[in-house]
Amino acid sequence: MFANNILFVNVSKTPNVKVIVQNLFSYKGIKPTYQIQSDEDAICQLPQMLSHIGPSPILLILDDVWFGSEFLLEKFKFNIPNYKILVTSRTAFPRFKHTYNLKQLNDVDAMTLFYHSAFLQDESSYIPEEDIKKIVRGCGGFPLVLKMIGGSLCGQHAVVWHSRLLKWSEGHFFFNSDTELLPHLQKSLEFPDDKIIIKECFMDLGSFHAEQRISAAILIDMWAELYELDEDGIHSIANLQELTIRNLANLEMTRKDASEVKSYYNEDFVTQHNILRELALHQSSQEPIGQRKRLIMNISGSNLPKWWMEQKQQPINARLLSISTDESFLGSWCNIQAPKVEVLVLNFQTKNYTLPEFVEKANELKVLIVSNCGFFHAEIKNFQLLWSLPNLKRIRLEKISISSLCKTLVPLKSLRKISLFMCNIGTTFENCTIQGSYALPNLKEINIDYCNDLVELPVGLCDIVRLKKLYITNCHKLSILPKGIGKLVNLEVLRIRSCTDLSELPESIRSLHKLSILDISDCLSISKLPKYIGELCNLKVLNMKGCLRLCNPLPESTIDLKQLMIVVCDEERAKLWEPIKDVLTKLNIEVAKKDINLNWLLK
Structure with a gap:
């Protein structure tokens, strides 16, 4: 209709x-x-x-x-x-004429959903049917609860099922409001001691807005510092997979080729139902404010919490501090003492935003995430507060106008990784007097994603000689890379993905002798590989999927790529490699399948 x-x-x-x-x-x-x-x-x-x-x-x-x-x-x-x-709502609105009240699932449908969530086989189930029925009845016909409890029991021994049932046998559970639902949902957060970190990861998701698509890369950064998980993200993704299985979150992963399976998660997202976020907030707020290890605040307008405005304020001991403000926030911060904060998440919606003054004394701060949830790009003030922080390793900026930062660009000598997502960059760095090698002497990784006005990569970037990873993705106006990119002699990974206006790679790339991964997938305008690409003596992976204009014969020097193990391309480009497969004995040609995936589209 x-x-x-x-x-x-x-x-x-x-x-x-x-x-x-x-x-x-x-x-x-x-x-x-x-x-x-x-x-x-x-x-x-x-x-x-x-x-x-x-x-x-x-x-x-x-x-x-x-x-x-x-x-x-x-x-x-x-x-x-x-x-x-x-x-649709959890609450009926009597003032409206036509209302349809959804009923809780009947016994048959509830049992079907529970079997599906717990991955039980109808005929071969090793769990006593009576135990299953009691647990399903205890879930009260709520689909979310059935999915969560089923997921938490998936794969567990029958003894565990019966033990869990005994703990829940105080009575039947029926829910008429969120306040009654939350205590019951807590039962799905029962993890064995060796998996307690997964519960911590779940509660960290409450740092972001409900239903927000949280980049997996953000969580990898947070958990690498909070829980000393690997920087490549393998353990973090495994934890997210477990949360997904238990229906505590939903991990949306793009299809990956062989070169990306264990290393590239920038295009993956996590979402969480708002009830589950309420559960995370509820769990995190059980202790007094000063003793919480994660403090999550939502500020509306100028209504700061009373405890924040008290003159004789005690320091907070949180390792994770998340502050969300709305578009009516006036930007008037009261000073607090946060000496132990290691991860600071700032979510805001205003076109102008000022970093809070207390950041200057947050000497343990390792990760800073500044996320603009508003419709327009935002200007940031007080960025110079970061220069004195001795442990700041990772910064992620979302939907920020970088021009406002360049005016106050300060040395960040401990910074190892910077990520710019949907930021306005343009020609920002052209007039900067500070050298990249001085401002960012220990930077190892740069991520630039969906920065739609980026036309040319800053030349000063080539002076950051300790750089190991450079990711530039979905920057469709990027047309040229600096000729001096060959000075990045420690570069190990170069991903230039979906930069549709980029027509060539500079010849100086031949000097990147430590480069092991080169990804130019979906760069539609590239028509040839560099003449001396064979001098990339450590290159193991080349991804040229979607390079539809690349139809010239391969450079003669490609036969010198003795370490090359994987080339990802389509069927037409695969034919270009056939003549030299006998010479490059380690080489495996992976023909990429067409992947029509709209998960990357932003809400």
């Missing part, structure tokens, strides 16, 4: 009318008449967009509307023919 005119919006616990409308415009590819400055502007322009996609019937789905947000629904009501609104 509605064909392509179904508009889906996740409203969530903290709705933002302006962002919702902006996303609706983006969804249909329509530009607003003028820039949306306020909620009133947004609502005024929405009928224009709805009329534009008519006159066919239109269905607007407002999903996950929380109690107290029903006033929003009136804003989206317009006198437009064949325009309908469907609302």
Whole structure:
């Protein structure tokens, strides 16, 4: 009936009318008449967009509307023919005429879902059926609970099932509200001692907004420092897989070729149901504020917590501190003492943001994540506070205008990794007087992703001679790499993925004798490999999947790539390698399958 005119919006616990409308415009590819400055502007322009996609019937789905947000629904009501609104919520709104109350799952459906979640076979189950029925009845017909409890018991011995049942045999569990649901969900957080770190990882996910797509790379950075997990992320991804199995989170992984399976997770994301985030927050808030090892704060407007504003304030002992502010936050920070903070997560929505003053004295800080959740790029002030931090190793900036940072660029001599996601870079670094080798002397890794205005890589980057990994992905306007890239003599991994305007690799790449992985996949404009590519004497993996213009014969020097083990390409490019396979005895040609995957699309 509605064909392509179904508009889906996740409203969530903290709705933002302006962002919702902006996303609706983006969804249909329509530009607003003028820039949306306020909620009133947004609502005024929405009928224009709805009329534009008519006159066919239109269905607007407002999903996950929380109690107290029903006033929003009136804003989206317009006198437009064949325009309908469907609302989903945990709370019934009596003021609306048509309400359909979803029932809890019946016994048959509940049992089916539980069997699926626990990976049980109907006929060959080794668990007594009576135990299964008792556990399913205890789940009260709630799909989320059935999935979580089933996942937590998956693969466990029958004795464990019966033991768990005895612990839960105080009574039957039925839930009429979130407050009754949370205590029951805690039962799915029972981990053996050797897996207690997985519970810690679960609670760390509460540092981010509910339903937010959390980059796996962020979590790898956090957990490498908090729990000393490997920097390549293998153990972190394994923990996320376990959380996914237990239905405590959802890990979305892109298909990987052989060169990426154990090393490249920048395109993978984690999501978490908002009830599960509430569970994580509940678990993290059981101790007094000063004693919590993770402190997660949500600030609305200028309403700072009372404890923060007290004059005789005791230091907080948290190792992980997450502060989220909304678009009405005034930027007035009260000073706190956070001497033990190792990971600081700052989520905000304003166009101008000031780093809190207490950062300057956070001497144990190792990871800084600054994430702009608003619609426009943001300017950051107080960046110079970071220069005195002796242990800061990792910085990730999301949707930030880097030009504001260049004016106050300071030496970060302990920094080992910097990640820029959806940032405005442009020609920012052209007028910087500070040399990269001086400002970032120990930098080992750079990630630049979805920076759509990046045209040319800064020349000064080539002076950071300790750099080992350089990732530039989805920067479609990038057209040239600096000629001096050959000075990065310690570079081991170079990934230039999906940079569609990049036409060639500089010949100086021949000097990268430690390079083991070269990834130019989906660089559509590259038509040839460097003439002296054979001098990459340690190259083991070459990914040229999606390089559709690369049809010239391979350079003669490719026969000198004696260490080359894997080439990833399509069928046409595979033919280019056939003549030299007999010479390169270690070589395996991996023909990439077409992977139509839209997981990378941002919500």
